[in-house]
Amino acid sequence: xxxxxxxxxxxxxxxxxxxxxxxxxxxxxxxxxxxxxxxxxxxxxxxxxxxxxxxxxxxxxxxxxxxxxxxxxxxxxxxxxxxxxxxxxxxxxxx
Numbered sequence: 001x002x003x004x005x006x007x008x009x010x011x012x013x014x015x016x017x018x019x020x021x022x023x024x025x026x027x028x029x030x031x032x033x034x035x036x037x038x039x040x041x042x043x044x045x046x047x048x049x050x051x052x053x054x055x056x057x058x059x060x061x062x063x064x065x066x067x068x069x070x071x072x073x074x075x076x077x078x079x080x081x082x083x084x085x086x087x088x089x090x091x092x093x094x095x
Contacts, residue, residue: 006036013041016075020047020056020064027053045071 009017017040021033037046047067049056056064 006032006039009036009040014043016043016045016071018045018047018068018071020049020067022049022051022053022055022060024051025053043075 019033019037019040021030021037022028023030025033034046037044045067047064049060049064051060
């Protein structure tokens with residue numbers, strides 16, 4: 001299967017997009033992830049994590065999960081834009 005997510009990333013908008021990217025990732029190549037981020041329209045945020053592919057899930061989990069929780073709080077609990085479905089999700093308090 002030939003997957004080219006960079007081709008479709010501009011179509012994600014207006015859905016908010018958070019990309020957590022490891023700076024030394026060789027599995028999901030950092031340069032390609034950053035290029036895709038540049039093509040994405042708003043609303044978007046980039047969280048760069050020092051390390052390799054699994055570091056956002058292991059060694060840098062506190063940093064990446066804090067970024068994700070903040071993103072979800074901001075974008076799943078606010079009133080929707082006109083024509084957008086409203087999603088409400090209550091997240092547990094941060095530890």
